[in-house]
Amino acid sequence: MTTQLATPLLDQVTTPDDLRQLAPENLRQLSDELRSEMIDAVGSTGGHLGSGLGVVELTVALHYIFNTPDDRLIWDVGHQAYPHKILTGRRDRIRTLRQEGGLSGFTKRSESEYDPFGAAHSSTSISAGLGFAVANKLAGKPGKAIAVIGDGAMSAGMAYEAMNNAEQAGNRLVVILNDNDMSIAPPVGGLSGYLARLVSSGQFLGLRNLAKKFAKRLPAPLQDAARKTDEYARGMAMGGTLFEELGFYYVGPIDGHDLDQLLPVLENVRDAADGPCLIHVVTQKGKGYAPAEESADKYHGVQKFDVITGEQKKSSGGAPSYTNVFAKALLAEAERDERICAITAAMPSGTGLDKFAQAFPARTFDVGIAEQHGVTFAAGLAAQGMKPFCAIYSTFLQRAFDQVVHDVAIQNLPVRFAIDRAGLVGADGATHAGSFDVTYLATLPNMVVMAAADEAELVHMVHTAAEYDAGPIAFRYPRGSGTGVAMPDTPQKLEIGKGRMVRGDEKSARKVAILSLGTRLGEALKAADQLEAKGLSTSVADLRFVKPLDNDLIRKLMATHEVVVTVEEGSIGGLGAHVLTMASDEGVLDSGLKIRTMRLPDLFQDQGAPEKQYDEARLNAPQIVDTVLSALRHNSAGVAEARA
Template identity: 45%
Template sequence: MILDSIHSPEDIRALDQNQLPQLCKELRQFLLENVSKTGGHFSSNLGVVELTVAIHRVFDTAHDRLVFDVGHQAYVHKALTGRQALFSTLRQLDGLSGFPKPHESVHDAFIAGHASNSVSVALGMARARTLQHQDYQVMALIGDGALTGGLAYEGLNNVGASGEHMIVLLNDNGMSIDPNVGALPNHLSKLRSKPAYYHFKKWYRGLFGESPSQSAIYRFNHRLKTSLKKTLWPGSTLFEDMGFTYLGPIDGHDLPRLCDMLTWAKELTGPVVVHVHTQKGKGYAFAERDPGKFHGIAPFDPETGLLKKAPGETFSSVFGKTLSDCAGEDSRICAITAAMEEGTGLTVFEQAHPERFFDVGIAEGHGVSMAAGMAKQGMIPVFAVYSTFLQRSYDMLVHDVALQKLHVVLGVDRAGLVGADGETHHGCLDVSYLTSIPGFTVLCPASFAELRTMLHQALFEIDGPVAIRYPRGGEGVFNADTSTQAAVRLKDGRQAVLITYGTLVEQALSAAEELERSGISTRVVKLNRIAPLDTAAILRETERAKTVLILEDCFENGSVGQQLAAAMEEAGQCCPHMILQNLKDHFAPEGTVDQLRHRFGLDADGVVKTVKEAMSCEQ
């Protein structure tokens, strides 16, 4: 096994070129064996095997800077940089992250969990290199849809004008860039990837650069060649007009040509784009046929491609089905997603109402602004988006939606702790920023029944912007519908009051039962609406309580707990033990939701322990 001998990129560079195809084959088998057990991003990594090997043949990522975009393409990179033995812990508590993490390795240049930022980050690194008079290469590996995000174009525009030498590697797997077709692009691509061509071009530039007259001849010839190429092959001119040297397109699974092209890109000056065509899911038939299904997948049987645990109904699927049913009754309802049709449960909507379904790509800010325009003209747009990605559109939520009191509905999926994707993907900020925007209504269902009712309320009964936040996965034991009230008492008690919302209500109810067995009379209050808060109703529940604990899986700053603590203080309520049980200011790592709740004291055991400690202080 060649892969067994690879402990660092130096080992890759020491290989004979004839050994590289076997290494790529072993890497794909390695991915299959490991990701099928742990789950993770699979098809995107199968597609970048040769490209990643070529990068490590030509560059030294311990010194050169490689910025991934998006970071879920980094599994092969991790396997080649000394982390093969950790793959059994991939995306698990205290294990190997599914995204680049500089604390794991010097070869990881930057944390990359979201998309479209790599070009901007890489330009910052290149400019730092220039200002510090240092010498290293800077690359942005962007693809798998990341080029649909507007920030990528802001970065490209600035890089092209900067003159800085950096390389943008476009991993074009059909998710973000239309393929170039025809004989001429293929011919020019093959020509440009040959060593003799770029050695000749380097010599040619030097030949005509020694005097003003010779430079003028070179510039004239270059303009003539460029004009001819634009006439015959306009596909490459977008980047060249921005100021890049454009190389490609090139077959991303042809290792020798990849290495030649990257070597040339390394020797050039100024901004360079290397356009690489790859096949998402390459080498595994099931992933090749359905790369979307294997994009981010749970553990599966490698022989059949079937999930080891059949997926059940989830909050996402209930949301999509309910929205589709409502759209069948009201032609104003439209659905918007940001490259997450399946993840947000909107596949059923797209099939039933294709003319009212819009996928904007990885462009959440655009999605919100487009929804605002639709709402302004009388439609009812519903933007289903992961909580962590909604962060990218905060300015649009304020200026384009809330300021104009527009009826835009947000389905805030993956709210709270989400599990294995870790710190970049937990939805732990939406409570803070959504409840801080004037005019927003924020609803928090704890069951499928409540989600259905609250979505109907958001569509037809509530004016202005509305957000419905719900977790990843399915419901638990609690399946009631208490959505007619903003705040509801689920269990009576006198000494301690537990206040929470969403599916954490199950932890609160379990904790209350355990506290009762310990002789502590405990009340449980469930908030169905966290903005605007029904402060008067909540204060009636906390009056004369000795201990009030507010349970949330979000950060403390801007939390509901802080808002309620301030309201209690204003009302003159004196509570001996006011406890905010949340993440404080800690970014939660990878791990299952249950593991993370336990680590941060957000499960029933943690609540019981905290309340008992507080009550014991009175004795």
């Protein structure tokens, strides 16, 4: 399938109510039309492709059998929810995916009643589904909760924590394990599909319940033996003993693209009177689109692409991405020091560690979607003399905050945190924005926190972290391309807690000092040019460190300037808060000095173009200028007064 199909059946479907009016024999054609529509839409917008293509038939079957939205359908992460969005009243907006004012790339409660739970981080669906199911049970409502979780998301402990409590939901919880990569079970065939239909059928469940009642009359040892015989007999035939031990009735594996298997199994499970059920569905990422089938990793998340050829729109070149700069710098450090190892949480290509793994496979560890384990694992490595680098997106490191505190910082272990996607992230929106890492890390004793202003600074920070053994150290860098600065031939070891002046100096009396942390430095320098043009002498410092602060440099700048403005791409509680605390502690605020802090606003910003997002956050040069002028109690027309 390479071109857009006509969609006569899909044109009849606005909501799942319309879908349920179709005859079962029409669902194969509908699925083909839905797949074609999704390929064409993502080709024009970019986004997540392979995972959605893999669940087209499953999506159709779930909405056909279950009474959504009364039955709550919860998609884990949301990468695979594009077909779901098309079938639930959002087809007319599907080509606005991940754009400003458009559809989210993930499920979102405010977007549709068919999105009962927002999800962009992994492995939350079973816990949320259990909450919905138990709430229905307590209220006496018949609705079920259906959690669709990918096999990769099952690598997170949270999924098993939820399953361990699932018996509380009774028969109101259904978990769909979408096995599309890990090959948990043997290949699906006709026999396994037949067995799945058999063990989910009302006749089998009735016999099983009769056997249970009979077994209860037996002495306790025989009851236990009967239970285990039932579980392990089915486990030997089909797998799933682990899920049975967690309290689920296991069905599968079944072919997730075969509607003749999906529909009767889902119907049987829907009508079952027994407890929670797990259906093991095997699917193929990229199903139905040859380029995505042949290269599932490259077509998981895509740029805009040509639907006919599958060729993705290439970047315009220029400066390297921060992620690639980090990967190259870490490789160089690892070549010099065999104690350096790297840890990723199921994001080897996203963090650049796929390159590290090729060069040093024995020193590369992908722990799966298990950031908590990854951080404590790194702590153990550090305690035994290794130099672990944890490369984790800022938004995902939030999931391991307790481990950062308890297992790393309190023990003062030299774990290196490489924090990718710091700051705003454009199309992925609020769920993936790296807004909080400076705030939640810089509060911790023993922690060193750095932020790279450009790609050359990132190289220096990787080297500094590799050489630092006194405790934990973190450095943050954004998504996207660097600024195009010249790259250093040799990395420098930065002095811990020391910033640098990039315009003016700390000794000369000037009107304005801008203290920048991270990649807003370019905007700070633009603002300085504009302020100078207005007759306001301006110094600019790149602080490099928020923990520890360069108190000496800041103190001198406060003593020689009338206005000090801090600029950072993070939330309240970061650089600005630390500078204000220092000024308060030292009595500087009593001197009449004007200090203003510029940071991300106290809200979750929706998706959009990154520069537009930063404009809305008031962190671009014009807003920095406005902040300075406001501090001086002047607008642009009154600057002449300020000169005097």
